[in-house]
Amino acid sequence: MSICVANISKSYKNVKALQDISFNVKVGELFGIIGPDGAGKTTLFRILTTLLFADNGRATVSGWDVVSDYKNIRKSVGYMPGRFSLYQDLTVEENLQFFATIFGTTIEENYDLIKDIYVQIEPFKDRRAGKLSGGMKQKLALCCALIHKPKVLFLDEPTTGVDPVSRKEFWEMLKRLQQKNITILVSTPYMDEAALCDRIALIQDGKILEIDTPEAIVKHYPKPIYNVSANNMYKLINSLNAYQYIHSVYPFGEFVHYTDKRAEFNAVELKLYLESKNLSNIRIEKTVATIEDTFMELAK
Structure with a gap:
C-alpha cells in the first residue's frame, strides 16, 4: 500500500476534527477524500504530510511512519495545499527553480514529468506568480509539487475557486500523472469530481461515512x-x-x-x-x- 491510515483521531480543544479514521490507498491509485468544508479533510492531509501530529492512531506513507520517518516522507511526497502558497513576488520560472533547488534537483532533470503542464504556463514564465489567474496559479503549484518526482501527491482542494474549464483541464492532468505510477490523494468538496477518482472516501464531521468506487457507492443508494x-x-x-x-x-x-x-x-x-x-x-x-x-x- 502507498498510504495506510489506522484509527487516526485529532481534536482542537472541544472540536473533534477526525474521529477514528482508517483507510488504505494502493500504489498508483487516484483516491478522493470527498466532503464539505469543515469535514476534516485538511487536518487529515496535514497529518499525512507530517505537518501535524495526530492525537491517536498511526499512518504510513510509502512505508514510512508519519512521525518517526517524517524526513523521508517530506523528500518523497508532493503537497499542494488549499491556499496558493507559492512566492507571489517571484516569477513562474523563479518559483519552479526555487523548489527544484530545495529538493536537490533541477527543472531539466524532471522536465518530462511536468512538461504537459508547464508548456501551458511557459509563455508567462517571467510573470510574477501573484499576477497569474486562478487556473495558472493552480498549474504552477502543481508543477512545483511535482518537480522532485514524488511517489505520492497530496492535493488539498486543488480546484476550489477555479473556473469550470480549468477544473476539467486539471483533472485531465491528474489522469496523465496517474499513468506515471504516481499515487494521488485528492480532497474536494465538489461531488461531481468524486466520479473521476478510482475510489473515494465520503467524510463528514471527521468521520468516514463510506469507502468504495464511485459506481459502487451510487448503487448503494437505498431507495428509488x-x-x-x-x-x-x-x-x-x-x-x-x-x-x-x-x-x-x-x-x-x-x-x-x-x-x-x-x-x-x-x-x-x-x-x-x-x-x-x-x-x-x-x-x-x-x-x-x-x-x-x-x-x-x-x-x-
Whole structure:
C-alpha cells in the first residue's frame, strides 16, 4: 500500500476534527477524500504530510511512519495545499527553480514529468506568480509539487475557486500523472469530481461515512429517487417537505430530488397533492442517484 491510515483521531480543544479514521490507498491509485468544508479533510492531509501530529492512531506513507520517518516522507511526497502558497513576488520560472533547488534537483532533470503542464504556463514564465489567474496559479503549484518526482501527491482542494474549464483541464492532468505510477490523494468538496477518482472516501464531521468506487457507492443508494419540478421551486420544496410520505427532498439544478418512505411510490397521488397546493406544470419522473444524493443520505 502507498498510504495506510489506522484509527487516526485529532481534536482542537472541544472540536473533534477526525474521529477514528482508517483507510488504505494502493500504489498508483487516484483516491478522493470527498466532503464539505469543515469535514476534516485538511487536518487529515496535514497529518499525512507530517505537518501535524495526530492525537491517536498511526499512518504510513510509502512505508514510512508519519512521525518517526517524517524526513523521508517530506523528500518523497508532493503537497499542494488549499491556499496558493507559492512566492507571489517571484516569477513562474523563479518559483519552479526555487523548489527544484530545495529538493536537490533541477527543472531539466524532471522536465518530462511536468512538461504537459508547464508548456501551458511557459509563455508567462517571467510573470510574477501573484499576477497569474486562478487556473495558472493552480498549474504552477502543481508543477512545483511535482518537480522532485514524488511517489505520492497530496492535493488539498486543488480546484476550489477555479473556473469550470480549468477544473476539467486539471483533472485531465491528474489522469496523465496517474499513468506515471504516481499515487494521488485528492480532497474536494465538489461531488461531481468524486466520479473521476478510482475510489473515494465520503467524510463528514471527521468521520468516514463510506469507502468504495464511485459506481459502487451510487448503487448503494437505498431507495428509488425521482426528479420533481413545478412552476414555483420554493413552494414545491416547502410542499414536499410537508408531505406525509416524504423521506428526503433536496434541490438539484432545475429539479428537486425526492424519495418516498413507502415501499410502493404513488406518483399520481403525489401529483394530486402538489396540485392541491396550487402548483402547476408538475413533472415527476424516475432518475438515478448521484454521489451527492448518496452523501446526503449517509450524512442524515
